[in-house]
Amino acid sequence: MLSRRIIPCLDVRDGKVVKGVRFRDHVVMGEIVELALRYRDEGADELVFYDITASPEGRSVDRDWVEKVARAIDIPFCVAGGIRSVDEARAVLHAGADKISVNSPALERPVLIDELAAAFGVQCVVVGVDSLRDADGQWHVRQYTGDTSKTRALPRRTLDWMVEAQQRGAGEIVLNCMGSDGVRLGYDLEQLSMARTICHVPLIASGGAGALEHFRDAFIEADVDGALAASVFHSGAIAIPELKHYLHRQGVAIRS
Amino acid sequence: MSVVLVDAGGTNIGSVRYALQRLGVDAELTADAATIRAADKVILPGVGAAGPGMARLRELGLVGLLRSLSQPVLGVCLGMQLLCAHSEEGDTGCLGLIPLPVRRFAEAPGLRVPHMGWNRLSAKQAHSLLAGLAADEQAYFVHSYAVPASDWTLATSDYGGAFSAVIARDNYYGMQFHPERSAAVGAKLLRNFLEL
Numbered sequence: 001m002l003s004r005r006i007i008p009c010l011d012v013r014d015g016k017v018v019k020g021v022r023f024r025d026h027v028v029m030g031e032i033v034e035l036a037l038r039y040r041d042e043g044a045d046e047l048v049f050y051d052i053t054a055s056p057e058g059r060s061v062d063r064d065w066v067e068k069v070a071r072a073i074d075i076p077f078c079v080a081g082g083i084r085s086v087d088e089a090r091a092v093l094h095a096g097a098d099k100i101s102v103n104s105p106a107l108e109r110p111v112l113i114d115e116l117a118a119a120f121g122v123q124c125v126v127v128g129v130d131s132l133r134d135a136d137g138q139w140h141v142r143q144y145t146g147d148t149s150k151t152r153a154l155p156r157r158t159l160d161w162m163v164e165a166q167q168r169g170a171g172e173i174v175l176n177c178m179g180s181d182g183v184r185l186g187y188d189l190e191q192l193s194m195a196r197t198i199c200h201v202p203l204i205a206s207g208g209a210g211a212l213e214h215f216r217d218a219f220i221e222a223d224v225d226g227a228l229a230a231s232v233f234h235s236g237a238i239a240i241p242e243l244k245h246y247l248h249r250q251g252v253a254i255r256s
Numbered sequence: 257m258s259v260v261l262v263d264a265g266g267t268n269i270g271s272v273r274y275a276l277q278r279l280g281v282d283a284e285l286t287a288d289a290a291t292i293r294a295a296d297k298v299i300l301p302g303v304g305a306a307g308p309g310m311a312r313l314r315e316l317g318l319v320g321l322l323r324s325l326s327q328p329v330l331g332v333c334l335g336m337q338l339l340c341a342h343s344e345e346g347d348t349g350c351l352g353l354i355p356l357p358v359r360r361f362a363e364a365p366g367l368r369v370p371h372m373g374w375n376r377l378s379a380k381q382a383h384s385l386l387a388g389l390a391a392d393e394q395a396y397f398v399h400s401y402a403v404p405a406s407d408w409t410l411a412t413s414d415y416g417g418a419f420s421a422v423i424a425r426d427n428y429y430g431m432q433f434h435p436e437r438s439a440a441v442g443a444k445l446l447r448n449f450l451e452l
Contacts, residue, residue: 002415003374003394040439045374071274076396076437093267096274098398098437120267121304123370123398171370200363202372225368255374255394 003255004219004247005045005226006240007204008233010035012051012081015065017234029234032065033072039233040073042240045255047073048101048174048228050128051081052146063095070096078126081146084112086119093120101174103128104143107154107161110168117169122201127170131158131191132178139191142178158191163198173199174228176206184210184232192222204228212238212246219252259283259450260295262322264335265312266302268436272332275436279447287316296327297450302334306358306401307346309334322351328452329353329428336423336430337401345401354408354425358401367416370400375413375433377421377441383410385422385429385448393441395421395433402432 010017010032017029029035036047049069066079079092080101089100100120106112106127116125130142132153139158144150162173175195177188187208196203202225205218209229218227232238247254259276261269261283269285276283276299283299284291292298300322302309313319322329331339338350343358350358361369374394379386389411402419405412411422413432422445423430429449435442 001376002371005373067270070271071277074275074278074437074439074442076398076434090267094270096270098268098271098434123372123400124267124303172372200368201370202368223366225373256392 001253002225003045003253004224005204006043006215006243006254007046007048007226007228008039008044008240009048009050009206009228009230011230012049012065018052033068035234036069036073036077039240040075043244043255044075044240046075046226047077049077049079049081050101051079063091066092066095066097080126080128084108086115089116089120093124099124099126099172101126101128103130106165107141107143107156110164113165113168113170117171122169122171125170126172126174127165128174128176129158129161129165130176130178133191145178159195159198162195166199166201170201172202172204174204174206178207180208181206182231183208186210186214187218187222187227189217189222192218192224196223202226209238212243215243216247216250216252219247220250257281257296257450258294259297259299260292261285262292262298262300262318263287264300264302264309264316264318266304266309266334268303268333268434269301271434271436272299272301275442275446279443279450281450287318289318289321292318292321293325297452298325298327298329300329300331300335300338302332302338304334305345306334306337306343306348306350309338310348310350313338313351319351323353326427328449330449331428331430332436333399333432333434336432337403339423339428339430340403343401353428354423354430356403356406356408356420356423358403360401361415364416370398371402371415372398375415377411377413377433378418379411380405381410383424384452385424385445386410387448388444389441395435395438395441397433399432403430
C-alpha cells in the first residue's frame, strides 16, 4: 500500500531557509543543506524547496543549492520558484531535483504546464495553487504570494484551475490554503475535500498544520496523498518521528 | 570497478550519479559504445516517456550494444521499462531483454496516477540483489506505467494489485522505484547491484 507522505517545506530566500506567518514577516530558520539533512534523518518522505522571492522578482531559482541538496540527501525533493520555461526547468532537474513546481508562471502562461509535461513527463510536473476564499464564498487563485506587495487576486476559481492544470499535464497538485496558512489551526479540510473530488493526480495539503491530529484529519477526512508543513517542523513543535508514530497508531499508512 | 551511466537523456542521471558517489563509486556518464562495453557495471537511468527514451537510444546507436552486453546491467524506472518487450506508452517497442509488457496503471477510486510516493517492497525470490531487504521496507516510486508481476519478478509492490518492483533475467536487472531517492533501502539495493 502506498504510504501517505510527510513533506517539510523549506521556504528559501537569498540562499537561507525562512518562515513567515501568513506569507509575511520572514525570519531566517537555517542553512538549506543542514535542514535538508536534518529532515531526511528524522524520516521526512520528501522535501519541497520554495524560492519565495524568485517569482515576484521575475528571476529563476538560483541553482547552486539545488545541486548541493541533490548530492547530500537520498530522498526525493521538489524545487519551486520562478520556473517559467522548459530550459529553466531542465536546469533545475539536471541539477538533481526530482520534480519542479510551477505556480505564478503557470497562471501567467498556462501552456507552460503542457510544455513541461511534454518535455519531462507528468511525474516531474507539480502545480502549486495558492487559494483563498473571497467574499462571494468561492475559492479563488492568488498569484505572486511570495511578496505581499505584489500578490494579486485572480478571477480564476481554484477548482477550475485545478481541473485545467490536470488536463494540461500536472502530475501532482499542492493546494496551499492561504486562509489557514501559518496559523496552525489545522488544514482547510472543507477546501481539500472539495479539491479531492476533482483531483485525479496526487494531492498535497498545505497550510495550517499545528497539531498531530491535523495531519490525521487531512489524510483520513480529506484523503490527501501528502501533507506539507513548515513552521511546526522548523520550530520543533512537531517532531516527524513522533508524528509518524501517531499516524501509524491512527491507522494511516506511513513509511516508518 | 568501473561503473557507467548510459547518458540517454533522463533527468535523474545526476541523482543516480550522486547516489553512487555516496557509495564511494564515481560513475562515468557516457554514450560511448566502447566505454559501455568495457565497464564492469552498466546503469541505464531514465525519467520520461518510453517513445523518446527508445528514440534516444537509437539515435545514439546503443540499441544493439545494450542487447549484447554480458556484464550486469541495471535499468532504473523508465530504464527498467526499456529493458522489457513493449510499452503501452506511445505503443513503443523496447529492448526486449526481459520478455514482459509495460502497461498503464488503470485509474480507480482512490488510485491516483501517477503512482507517486513510498511503497512496500515484497521479495518473491531469494536473490543477491535483494540481500538484507527486510519485510516492511519501502522505496520511492514515481510512474504511470508498470510491469506486471511475472516469473522474472524478484520483488513486487502493490498499487491496485501487485506489479513488478524488481525484475531480473540473466545479467539484466530492473528497479521500477528510484534507488537513488529511496534512502537507506535504495542505497542497500544499489550496493547489492555493485557487488553482483
